[in-house]
Amino acid sequence: MNKNNLTFLLLLSCFLIILKSEAQENNLHQFGAQVFIEPGQTEQETEEWFRVLKENGMKICRIRMFESYMHKPDGSWDFSLFDRAFKLAEKYEVKVYATFFPLTEKTDIGGWKFPKDQKQLEQFSVYIQKMVSHFGQFKSLYAWVLINEPGGGLKDNDFSRQMRTQWNKDNPQKEYLPNGYPVLADLQDYRFKRYMTSWMLNWIAKEVRKTDKNVALHVNNHAIFSNAQEYDFPYWRTFLTSLGGSAHASWHFGQFSRDEYALAMSANSEIILSGSGDLPWIMTELQGGNNTFSAYNPMCPTEEEITQWLWTVIGTEGVGSIFWSLNARASGIEAGEWALIDFQNKPTDRVFAIKEVSKCIDRNADTFQNIRKAETGVNLLYVRESIWAENVLTEGLPAVDDGRKTEMKDLLGYFQAFSEMGISPNIKAFEEFDFTKSDYAGTTVILANQISIPTRYASLLKNYVENGGTLIIGGLTAFYDENLHNTMLSGFPFKDLYGGEISEFKYLDEPKTFNVFSHKLSGEKWKGLITPEKESTILSKDQDEVLAIRSNYKKGTVIWLPTLLGTYARNQTSKPLSALLMDICDVTKDFRFEGHHSDVLMKTLKKGKQYVTVIINKNKEKQALAIRTGNENLKPKIIFSNKNGILKSDSVEINPEETMVLIWE
The missing domain is CATH 3.40.50.880 (Class I glutamine amidotransferase (GATase) domain)
Known part of the structure; x- marks a missing residue:
């Protein structure tokens, strides 16, 4: 490595550390929801949605930027529908994560991940330049989400075959091992898919940077327990400013029972935390409401589950969570589903659960500022x-x-x-x-x-x-x-x-x-x-x-x-x-329970000499938890409890479905 490259890497490392610190300072565990924009909506109801965000402690939102609603058949562009949303976001002091969503089939609810040919790639480039140059004028724009839920979707078409030809030249399959054994199994398809997912994201990031050098760049992986094989998070860090994820219980937690969704969210969050490295991370999509005819199993999250998921993300060093979605879309597949608010645009108990967590974070801002996960080893x-x-x-x-x-x-x-x-x-x-x-x-x-x-x-x-x-x-x-x-x-x-x-x-x-x-x-x-x-x-x-x-x-x-x-x-x-x-395992020095407690979990954060523990009880019975800290001088106090759990002299009593958060100092 030459001197110039070494200097660049050192400067990049310093920049990423500063970036993570600033992100946590300026976006202190911010919560929000997808505001779903589509033709037919009135300005009055759109304003009601942003008012709900503001009044309930939600300071960020996500907007899917449908090319089909802006790019007209005659080739002209009409941004007015989305301009209105960005202006209202500014009015209510809500920051926008805007998701690129290029033209696709009407029935495609997730968007395509790769173009079918070079022409479609070039059209995507034009769309990106239009979005970045136009919406960059709004102070409410915070970040571009490069593509919705990358992972899968690589088809056999002109584009993939062209890319594969060059990739094969650069990555030839071995014929024999050094000791003479032939290489008969072919994993090249999987290696190529992983390469292409990263190539596509980096290509989009470069397209954005042609117009805007400073806007934040974000992406939300999904179905992490199966798609992790396709993700190259260390490489993604070179062009992203934050990492995200989609963690929909109905879509992504199929190998877990409903009582285990908090455990699944915890594991999902740990994978993203590791992948983010020195970048901040947020959970870009959490299930906000009922899925009626979508996904693998119908359910409506309870207010207790909403609370558990938010605190699990926080307890894994996440700096934010965005729910899918605030309002339900009216048209197409998923119409009338997934929303935090009801059909009359009134907040539900799930919204109020978010508000209570947000209020706790605001009350304890000094504690949660730049807090880190306590290392378990x-x-x-x-x-x-x-x-x-x-x-x-x-x-x-x-x-x-x-x-x-x-x-x-x-x-x-x-x-x-x-x-x-x-x-x-x-x-x-x-x-x-x-x-x-x-x-x-x-x-x-x-x-x-x-x-x-x-x-x-x-x-x-x-x-x-x-x-x-x-x-x-x-x-x-x-x-x-x-x-x-x-x-x-x-x-x-x-x-x-x-x-x-x-x-x-x-x-x-x-x-x-x-x-x-x-x-x-x-x-x-x-x-x-x-x-x-x-x-x-x-x-x-x-x-x-x-x-x-x-x-x-x-x-x-x-x-x-x-x-x-x-x-x-x-x-x-x-x-x-x-x-x-x-x-x-050498874990006796860490925060942990004195004994085993089925269906209970604890996440521990540390800042200086102060600790925060997030405890979630999914057990059907009340649990008395003795917590080993390794420091008898640490004294706990409850800063959050949604089921009236209590501290005793030698234990914590936590009720079924309760989330309890303690500060130790």
């Missing part, structure tokens, strides 16, 4: 090649429930096990974890059934462990390399690190009980039989079968449990796994 890492491998291997097979297509399920079981102990671990893409440090004492990395691990990651994991880290390996992790070679046959690069190798995996029709560190655990679907090295310690054995080992590797430790403990935690109970993790 626990990191659940997902590897996108693992999800790609599952997709290829299980295509056309009914593999969702039999342990062959788990995606993030096993990882989420570990997340649940920590959460129900009051700990919120990090969830990171493998490349988002910092493997360059010289001291990892007190930290834990967990690879839960990440079936495909690129061979180049072996040196990174070795550096992590040899410098004091604890590594937990679960399930079929590293069963394949990045090209679907079975590593037990083509050369196992983790043998020294793991402290052994697998002789074979056996499929389990029923859960298997393991005794590890005096804990009775249950794993599902797979039982790995380990051939340990002499230096390894056997943790679990069934007759002659070694089922779990511990290996000391220089300064660090590896725990190898080749079964699906997290899947059992999701399907049955996380309590046994929680107990084991408390023994083998």
